Amino acid sequence: MERFYTDILQNELLTQRQMLFVSGPRQVGKTTLAKAIVEQQHGQYYNWDNRQHRQWILQSVSNTTDAELLNQIGVHELREQRALVAFDELHKYKDWKNYLKGLFDLYEQQLAVLATGSARMDIFRKGGDSLMGRYFHYRMHPLSLREISAPHTAGQLLQDLQRPDSSALEQLRNFGGFPEPFLKADTRFYNRWQQLRQQQLIFEDIRDTNTVQDIAHLDVLATLLREQSGQVVRYSTLANQINVSVDTIRRWITLLESFYYAFRVTPWFQNLASALRKEPKIYLWDWSQVKDTGARHENLIASHLLKAVHWWTDHGLGDYQLHYLRTKDQKEVDFLVSRNNQPWLLVEVKSSPSQPINKNLHWFQEQLGAEHALQVVMDMPYVEADCFAAGKPVKVPVETFLMRLV
Template structure:
């Protein structure tokens, strides 16, 4: 498996140059956090390594001595703390270290949860860190690894090899770069087992892990579908509030994510039921659900990345009303509708709902995004009326 430079290498280097705050890098297991941080940091200490753990528990002064803080340097050394959130007092440890040595050292912290799962002691790190949410490979990252000046780039054609690998193997680095069907299937199985056997035990006090595993299996089959909590509760035999807590926990562990309905200025819009999406589309059998999940992951990466870089406040929603008109996605920019995206695998007849909801929301753009359509060298964002666009073109312009 060959290594390739990632966008997050540039992002982290930019942060360390521009800001004094610690960089928190959050994302799913095996998304590449440790690889990127090791490439940037002078030293990386992993909580799962017993020698590193003993060093970190020795206190700030011992860690500073290990880093050679007293030595003359051209620039401050960079230390990365990996999986530190597994320590119950991780915030206190970081606060003491950063407050004492923050002017002489740069700090990166990574975690496979959202780094807010553990809330003991309150938010004592306020003002001391900036968060960056790391995602798997995307079409745009296959084409660009530099920092964008604006949210939207000019279109560029991704290679057939990268496009096919993304669709078949997903965007997680190992299966995406290895491109072996047997490995991808085994990798997917092991990753789901790791979620059930390790991650849930580490971050929760759940007593009924067997029932949660049933929920995980159900959600694996329902990517891109609306979640009706009452129906899930009835299927599993637990309360609605329990289902909500468990779904929230699975989101915090990056197993999947929710997209909520947009209802401002929409007559008879749905307000409650979110849609559920897996973080990895490679194991989804249904072509339509796979295409929508593929698009959802690309759009989520874009809105979270743009927000983390300070380019604005971007969020992802979907649209549906009681007349059953629906558009798969709405991206907002600074709380105002920006563009709509209806995802199809091969259908090129424009959905009537696109025009209807564009008029209702006053969004600047409305795209029917077709996965099975060749690249077109034209800027999607120069179009204002509803238009059919290739996924290869639109996603190349994002992040």
């Protein structure tokens, strides 16, 4: 299955001077993406986990003219366009940023660089960002309803109206959006895949690249977060459950975020004197792990919204952020999407069309001046209508809503 990222990132590599960094969860499809782009552009692919590739990379650090890797890439050859090289999981090399900085500074005119990784690749070095101005960062997400069902129009904020694939939403609910279990749609395979992925993430990826003294306790925290999807994070409660300090819980959740296991959604409090300001809500990148049906539905919508705000921001369409709304007197709406630091979209998630519109949608829209306020209903059939044309809160079928996103 070709992802919509492929053509767009390939065009970026051809037209922009900057390197491209693509990060995202383990097994979301980054390696397949890199290999597809390399194949189409007749480039070279190197994986840090491959011993021979790792040797070539390390040899090229000190030898910038005769290194085997640079000869394979062809940076010293006369070409019609820049040579392309893709580095997979290079972030596992402790000096990866300086390595790429050196390549870019020496061969900016001859070399297009794509680097992928299953941990965050947008973190600054202490003392400043040595890669400032040298890269664009894209975050790769699991499959979404739109990506499965219809083509993506680049440079367009909201996608055109299109009917979704008839079975896609149910498949996404049951098997999540990671390509392999989604495409197989087999419960036994899914169960085995999930167990193995969790072990590899915690006991290999995180353990091998970070100093965590008790990795088993971190695994327990990951399980607790799975049970608390959509809930406000209580650091002290989690600390008592695992018998570690609050600071340790904060650090471990940040670590799980950096490896794309979970993400926090912070409260919006600008122009709301009574709004909560500190406690975030937690969601999983793989919503299929959430057992409670209502919480899973909310997590699925959260993940689709996060994919949209990341793509819109990474693609240069503005600065978009995902928040939630809650006041001290218990007024609440599930999600707020801000555009350039202004409220733009309010989203409330409900299961049944018989449930009335959340009155807080009206209240928050009046208070904040958000352009759109939608109550997304999970068990409501698709309607071929533009939900973003309504100026006031309206019930929207989930498929109608999700098909307008990426």
